[in-house]
Structure formats: C-alpha cells, structure tokens
Amino acid sequence: MTQELTYTADEMMTVAASRLLGNNMFCFVGIGLPSAAANLARATHAPDCVLIYESGTIGTKPKRLPLSIGDDELAETAEVVVSLPEIFNYWLQAGRIDVGFLGAAQVDRFGNINSTVIGDYNHPQVRLPGAGGAPEIASCAKEVIIVLRQNSRTFVEKVDFITSVGHLTGGDSRQKLGISTKGPTTVITQLGILTPDPQTKELTLSSLHPGVSLEQAQAATGWKLQTAPELRQSEPPTSLELEALREIQSRSRYD
C-alpha cells in the first residue's frame, strides 16, 4: 500500500505546468508562477531546458526562485547575459524561443491576456502593472503556456483590455492578424488544464486535477465551460516532484 501524498492546489498547478516543458526547449519565463514551474522542470525531468528571462539572462540556472526578473542569481548562473535590445530583438523577435511561459491577471475564453487594467483604461477600477515583455512573447514565441490561479474574476468571457493576444476572437482570427506562431496551447490553473478547441480556439477543460469537480471548475470560469472530447484526470505530483518543488521554495524566502 503506497502512502497518499498531501499537497496543495498551488503545488499541483506548478507541477502540472512544469511537466509541459521539455528538455532542450528554449523557454522565455515570466516571473512568479511560470518561473517556479520552469525551475521545477529543470530540477526534475528537463535539466537541459534553457531558461531565458527578459532581463537578458540566457541559460540561467538559479538555485532559488528569483523575486524579480533581474535578481543577481539569474545573472551569476546564466550561460550568457545580453542587453535588452539583444534579448528582445536577437532572441525573442528572431523566433528563437520555443515556449513563452506567462502569468496573467486575467485570461479570457480565447486565451487573451490582460495585465493592464480592470475597468475602463482612462478611468481604471484597478490599474495593473502593464505589458512588460508579454505582448511580444505572446506573438513571437512558437507557443505560449499560461499559468494562473483560476476564479470567476481571473477567468472572464472577455478581458477588459488585451495586453497580449491569444486567439483573439477565436477561429482563425489570430492568423488573420498576420501572426504565424501558435499562441496559447495550454492554460494551467490550480483546478485543471485548459486547451484551445482545434476549430473554435475556445479554451476547453482537458484535465481536472485530482479531487476537483467539473462543477468547481465551471464555478471558477466566467463563461460556459466546455470540456475537451477526452477529459482526463491530472496525475498527482510524485514524491520526487513535490520534494524538488519544496526544496526550491524553501531556498526562496525573502523576508
């Protein structure tokens, strides 16, 4: 009889996200949840995954999770550090990035990301930090993976402001903008995994994390949630994954 592991919903989310990164992939990593997942991947199944942060640190191997995009640890453990014009033009815009790994304040039914403003732009209800590198990561990386906590305020029918384009209004509307990259291929939350329908590009539920019900997922979604043809259950974190994640996080306290 194997012992049941206990883990949090956030841990499940991070582990599920980490599994999507393959070895040798070039991954442009956002700070926060994406950074945790990417470094977990590097600590487990993808030791040669190349992590790139927008501060210009390429092939960085931090031992603790960076609090900011430009922590000294990122520079000191990088294969090479380049200037911002180089990272955005010679690396991102040039199409060298396999996966853009993004967080978001809000995501909508078609995977568009809002990190700019809640409410009207000129009279904001909540002013968010803004775009940063995300708009060009979303259009230039070969594909985009989004990780965020899901609730009815973060998963909305339509974002108030498109900071970074996903599948726009669905169907082929993204391609019609002249973008040839895939856009969001997976959205991972603490409840499950969503993937765009191949035709409509609407985000559909393709996996539920253990112990999460369809009703819970629907309640945390601002549109009528469809399920993918095969709704799977996510594999729970292995003890190896959990151990590695907790080890990383224990090295990353900043107070």
Place this chain on the structure above:
Amino acid sequence: MTQELTYTADEMMTVAASRLLGNNMFCFVGIGLPSAAANLARATHAPDCVLIYESGTIGTKPKRLPLSIGDDELAETAEVVVSLPEIFNYWLQAGRIDVGFLGAAQVDRFGNINSTVIGDYNHPQVRLPGAGGAPEIASCAKEVIIVLRQNSRTFVEKVDFITSVGHLTGGDSRQKLGISTKGPTTVITQLGILTPDPQTKELTLSSLHPGVSLEQAQAATGWKLQTAPELRQSEPPTSLELEALREIQSRSRYD
C-alpha cells in the same frame, strides 16, 4: 639665416591636412592619406583629437600607421572598441562625429566623391573598391575634409559615379536632399587647398603650397579652376611637423 627645409609634395599635403584637425575633435578617419594626416595632428598640435576608424576603434592612438582599417594596433590602443552596428549607428549616424576625413579616387567640381567605378557601372573601365563607410560619413559627419593627389584624372568636372555626396550640383542642392550637415569644407592636395564657394559650392583654390604655380594647379584640374577671393600661400611644414611625420612613417613599413 634659417636653413631651408626640404620636403616632398606629399609631405606638404599631409601636413596641410593635419593642421585642419582641432584638439578634442571627433574625427572619423579613412585609411591611407587621411589616417596619416590625422595621426600627425595627434602627434603635434591636437594630442586630444579623438580618432575613430570604421572598424569600431574609438579614441585609438596608433604608434604606426595602420595598413588596414582593422590593424591590431588600432584595437590595442583604443579607448573602447565597439561592434560595427554600434560604430555606424550609435556613433556616425547619431551625429557624434565632428569631421569625416576621407580619401577618394576621384572628386568633382562640387566635391562629390567617386570610389566605385571609372566608366559605365555595368561595363566598367576600371572597377574600384566601392563605397565602404564613405557615403554615410559624407552625409552624417558634421563636416567632411577630403585629401587626395590632384591630377586631371582625379579632379574631374563630373564624377562617373557619386559614391559619397558632396555639394551634388552646387548651390543648395545638397540641403534639398534633406541633409543638414555641411559636407566637404576643404579639399587638400599635393598642390594646394580648395574650399567651396559660399554660394555656388564649386571648389575654388584658396591656397597654393609653396613653389606651386596657379598654372600647375589648373593643369591638374578637370574644370576651369576659380580662385577664392583671397588666394593664400600655404605655410611650409615646420621642422617639428616634418620630424613627427617622418617618425610616424618610419615606424610604418610593411614589407
């Protein structure tokens, strides 16, 4: 009684050219005659003249004249070495250069430079090396000084090919191209010094080197040579100038 110094026409030319460079000037230097004159200026009256070669060497202080634009001596004695995109974009195009110091295969009545081809472009009589950095030096440096040996083949009414624009067809035709820099302000040869007429922009003779007659200058010019209102005689090289020039050249034998 002072002893008469003997010197060659080429030495007179180089000395006359060197005198035009002021201390602290930023000078973008072509290889060959301009390089000799610029380094003579640095060895005599303009020790803080900042020499920039298109290889990206800024503030370089070579002890011997470089045979090529990228000699190791240029890199090793430079204040800083930058890449080619930086030297052309961040330094030349950005307008940081006071003087562009150029050689030429041919120059015409309005100071346009040909270093591309003699005869028809598609069926050349003589194929020359081509533009290099000169077209943008000619338009982006605040002013341009040209140094070349004068004869009826190098000083022509109209160049076969405008590689680097001078005063185009004279008058305000240069400005009408949208260029705000001064263009060629002086042409120095082994016979004398030419400057553009303030109105017509035609190159006129403003100084003859000692021992050179007006007739000799006219014979070496492919158009009817006008003299400036005040035709001066160039000061002969001083013993200091000659000594410095010969010292530089004695360090610069390449065989």
Place this chain on the structure above:
Amino acid sequence: MSMAEITSLAQAVDALVQDGDKVALEGFTHLIPFAAGHEIIRQAKRKLTLIRMTPDLIYDQLIGMGCAQKLIFSWGGNPGVGSLHRLREAVEKGWPSPLAIEEHSHAGMVNAYVAGASGLPFAMLKGYIGTDLPRYNSRIATVDCPFTGEKLAAVPALNPDVTVIHAQQADRAGNVMLWGIVGVQKEAVLAAKRAIVTVEEVVEHFEPHLNAVVLPSWTISAIAVVPGGSHPSYALGYSVRDNSFYTAWDNISRERESFLAWMEQHILMSKQPSLTNSI
C-alpha cells in the same frame, strides 16, 4: 564632445536636470539609480516627463512627491510584491497631481531607445500585434516593409533630455563600466542630450568582465561617486538586492500619510543614500 566631469550628485542634478525635462532613470532591476532619484526629489524638480521601462519604487517616490507630470513606461509595479500605490493613486485619483501616461511594451521601449541612440526618428518592430495598446497610445503606428509588404509596428525614438544611471565603476578619465544585467543603459545614455552617472567607486583601471558595457567619457556629462547609490536594488559585485525593503515598501507606500512621513524622514532630511546594504 567633452569629457565627463566628476562632481557631487547634488551639483550634477542641479546643473543638468531642469523643471519640465524628459528624464530617464534606467536600470533593469539591477543598478537602479535610487540615490540620484532621491536627489531629484530633494531638489523638488517639477513637471518632469519621467521615462523608464520598469517604473518601480524610485518612480513611485518621484510621482508621490509631485515631481512628474507624465510617465512613459512599459511595466509599473513592485517586482515580486505587487502594485505601486503612489503610481496607482496618481493615475486613478490624480494625487498629488494628475499624471499623463504613455504606455508601451518592453520591446517597444527598448527599440525606441535604440532609435534614439542611433539618430533615427523612429523604431520598428514586430510588436503590439493584436493588443489594445495602440488604441490608447497614438504614438504606436505602423510602417510597411517596402520589399515584402509586411506591416510592422513603429514607435517614435526616445531622446531624453537627461538620462541617469548607476554603474559599478568609473576610471580617472571619466569612462564608466557596468556589468551583470546591463539592460538598456547604453542606449538610454547615448539617446540622451545629457547623462548623469552615479558609481560605486573610481578605479585606476577597469578589470574586464564578460558582457561589461563601457561608456566612454565623451558620452557622459557628470559622474558622482555614490557607494550604495542603487539601494534597495543592487550593484553586482558590490551589494545584494534588499528584497525586504521592496516588501516593506508595500506598507510604507499604501497610505499618503505613511508615505510622506517616510519620505520626510529618510529622503528629505538626509543628504546621503537613506540606507546601505553592502556585501
């Protein structure tokens, strides 16, 4: 061009930053010129157009103290912590004064600095595609490739009146070297009419570092020696990031009163960097 003068920070700010200037303080998380920003606050410069890719605590302070009338930026937050309360209150409620914003993406800002450093009137990039930013920022336009017809985004060049950066070292000739995460500082300095650099120290000769940026003396107007001048950010090789201060700022800055009291005590009454955190 003339060489950089080594002077005091107070003199440099007094001589080179004027009310109404477009001022860029750059440093991407690393080498943020906090001390110079504090001096701008102490000298009560007004109506500045503040430019910075990542306005963080120092811009929260400048904005909260009423120095700015406009902000050009691409990401405004307290990295890893949350919102900038002073920036938000200025944008949302106009306190202490209304703040106009011109908002870009990082790629747009970076290329605008590159264009400024290159003497070009604008920059182009594959950018802003499908985003709502151009709807609210008329300074994002398009340009067509004359060979392929491809439509590209265009943004006007950034040419600050003054750029301010912090670097690790200057040499006696007034050249400046920075290393580690070098950001967009080279371009921000070269794009500016004037440049102020604070440094950790002056050295006889630069020891090489991989990926070091050397700014020749002629590109800089004034250098001031201010050890710890990037605190609470850091200077690689000299200090570490004071993450606890970034966390503490969230509370300090949340209310106007606590913010003003902190600024009074730690910045206005001080002539020195308020805190140091050397290795």
Place this chain on the structure above:
Amino acid sequence: MSMAEITSLAQAVDALVQDGDKVALEGFTHLIPFAAGHEIIRQAKRKLTLIRMTPDLIYDQLIGMGCAQKLIFSWGGNPGVGSLHRLREAVEKGWPSPLAIEEHSHAGMVNAYVAGASGLPFAMLKGYIGTDLPRYNSRIATVDCPFTGEKLAAVPALNPDVTVIHAQQADRAGNVMLWGIVGVQKEAVLAAKRAIVTVEEVVEHFEPHLNAVVLPSWTISAIAVVPGGSHPSYALGYSVRDNSFYTAWDNISRERESFLAWMEQHILMSKQPSLTNSI
C-alpha cells in the same frame, strides 16, 4: 535549438555548405575565416552567393576559383595595397564565370545583418543619400517615418544560409568567444540558418576580455579547431597580421596563370592552412 558540434573543418563544410547557398564569411580585417574559405574551394562548392562587407583576399580566391555566381558587398579591395584582380576580372571580363554584384555601403550591410538577426524583413538607416548606388541596386528603397515624414533608406534583411567566422576560443560546451575588433560577426551568425566557427583553441573556461562577444553554443552548428585559421589576417592575442602576404598577393593574383598555380600549390594540394604566422 541544439548545441554546436565540435568536428573537423572538412566535415563542417561538407555538411553545412551546399552548392547555391548564400554564404557569408565575416570578420572585419581581423579574424577573417581564411581556412574555412580554402576548404570551400577544395570542396569545389559552386554557384554560391557570397556575402561579405569587405571582400578581400579570401573572396578574391573564392571568386577566382569559380565558386561564386553573385557577390553582395560594400567594399572590395586589398586593404592598403590596391585592387582585387580576380574580383575585377570576374566583374570586368566574366572570368572564370560571370559574377553578379549587389553593392551597398557598410552602413547598409551592417543594418541588413542586424535586421536579419532580429527577424525583421528590412533595415532602415539614414543612408545612401545623394549617392548613385540606388540607381544600380534595386534592393535599396525608402521608407517614410510615420511620425515626422522623414524619408529613410531601407535595405532587405540579410539572412545567409550559412555564416562562417573565425574566433579565438570555444569552450567545451561549444560556446564561442571573440574579442578585439568584433565587427558584425555576432549579427552575421544570428542572422544565418547555420553557422560554422573555426577557433584558435578550445579552453576550459573563458577569461573575460573587455568588449568580448560570446556566442552561445545554441547559435552555432559546428566548431572546428583550426589554429592560424585566419592567416594572413590575424587573431588578436594569437597572431599578427601578415602584411607582407597582402602585399605579395597583388602580384600572385595579377595574372590568371600565377593565381591558379599558387592556388594549386598552396590550397588545393594542402589540407592545412597554407601558412601560419603565430606570435
């Protein structure tokens, strides 16, 4: 992306250079990849579009040996010596085969590589103003600034099939470092589909140099260790420029017969760099 493979020069050229390719050998006077060019000659690659800012002796040799059908360049000469006789004879008389030329200025070429490295379809610059180059090169166009109306020159991006460079060092992971005059090599490599690098030596760790360029392993297809591989140009820290060879080339290359005899003896019959000139 995958990492660079350390292999022989012959294997690298065989695997990565195909007949008909657009091939850029870069190195601005310094670090010119002569040995790699010689291997391309030995392997009798044909119908290449050769790209290089400053075609000098190595391109004279490639052209004279019939490898090229087109040349994209901005200055073609024997630096400090004079003309390239083989290039001239190809352009003027079509020997050994006709050579199409696409001619730019240095600034145009540099920016075309930058655009290529940046994934942009074209580059813009304040360039070619008032020159006759656009009359004979239809790949020089203009673009208007959408903000100021200023007219700028535009050139298409350069994206070679293969870029070949020589560098001082590689490390065991296949990263490459060059220093001294670094030219446009970083951009030429990043703009290319494939890249071959010859190096003086493989080291355990890179010692930093001011202004060094480090090309990560992932940007390079193959690395070959070829000490002296830039002779008669030089590798700063390893060799000096063999100026006497540049001077001698003027005579060697003047006549077809003397040229072919020299190539036969020194290049075709050799598997090694024909001459070395170490410090």
